[in-house]
Amino acid sequence: MFTTYPRAEIAFDLPDEPASPAGQRVWSFVEQELIMPWFYMQVVHSSGRENFASMLMMYHAHELKQFIDAQSDRVWVEEVQLVTPPHVNKQSSWLMEPLTMAGIATDPQDGSNFLVYQVASGTIYSLRDDLDKNLAPYSILFSAERDLQR
Secondary structure (H helix, E strand, O other), X not given: OEEOOHHHEEOOOOOOOOOOOOOOOEEOOOEEOOOOOEEEEEEEEEEOOEEEEEEEEEOOHHHHHXXXXXXXXXXXXXXXEEEEOHHHHOOOOOEEEEEEEEEEEEOOOOOOEEEEEXXXXXXXXXXXXXXXXXXXXXXXXXXXXXXXXX
């Protein structure tokens, strides 16, 4: 979902610069090619007596669930924002709102499964234009009440 380019990489190979941690690469920008909802997550890393927060950008609700399931007393998620494009949020611009739920619902007409998202205002989003707002998800992938640690 996020594309990077060699020209955007920030190199740490200068003599005066510290080397980056193994496997870590830093980019001055990334490109989002798919105009789809995505997550902006605040993650806390505990190191001794210190806690360090960072932000992750993540594309899919199943990846969010995997990250949530892997939380520990050393790494945990404090906040998840849902970022939605205009065609999803029915506004004139992108919105970033606190996510309260991400789940999977089934269309009673054709039996297909699809993702639904609920934000703090109570608004429910989906990629389906014909979403029945009263349709309850059969599987909750993320629940702010259950999954966030503060």
